[in-house]
Amino acid sequence: MSKIDLTSLEWCELIFKDRNKNYGAYKMRQELGKRQTVALIIVTVVALVGFTLPRLIRMAIPEQKEEMVEVTQISALEEPEVKEENIIKKVEPVAPPPALKSTIKFTTPVIKKDEEVQDEDMLKSQDELSETKVQISIADVKGNDELNGQDIADLQEVITQTPEKKQEPYTMVEQMPQFPGGQAELLKYIAKNLRYPTISQENGIQGKVILRFVVSAEGKVENVQVLRSLDPYCDKEAVRVVQSLPQWIPGKQNGRNVPVYYTCPIVFKLQ
Structure with missing residues (x-):
């Protein structure tokens, strides 16, 4: 086929x-x-x-040469330890000296009886001054403003101290701050002085405002803050009552008074 x-x-x-x-x-x-x-x-x-x-x-297309790019990996290095003496401290500005007149120290003579004058107070001769080891100096001041300057005798030495850095409050300490009379007296004081805002009552607002404040090393109530808000009017009233608290027994750490944070709830309840 x-x-x-x-x-x-x-x-x-x-x-x-x-x-x-x-x-x-x-x-x-x-x-x-x-x-x-x-x-x-x-x-x-x-x-x-x-x-x-x-x-x-x-x-x-013409041939292109490949460029090699070197990639260097940089690892995180620990910061070098800086010694305290190598730290550059800020230099506080120094006030310029006041305008002064030229002056010479002069002691006003005092007339006394012969029997009241001691040997060391008697005027010494030039020979005695040369032989003694006591140094005698005269405070001569060359002024910079003879007309309007101030006399050096009228100046007073002013010693200024660097203000101490305010200590940060503690959260917990060995001995917590205490209201005089204890917790019961604190609640009694708040209940007696708290005024329920009328507008909050009319709006049916009730609940709890949580405040935090600092009891200073002197026992004073400072830096009142609202941690949990309820109502602007209730918050304001709670802050007012806490700010009016009398002096506390301050907290202690290592035997000394220290500032401590303290948290306090304020309850608003309709009857």
């Missing part, structure tokens, strides 16, 4: 013998060989372009 070309017209005629050749399948079968040939050419061209295009692009 001879081989039959499935794309040939003879095969197409054999298939459609005694059939309707006006049907579209007959025409498609006739053009099958042409379509396959065109498809093969298109695939071949696309493949050639796909393989040759990168090479053509590399040939068209």
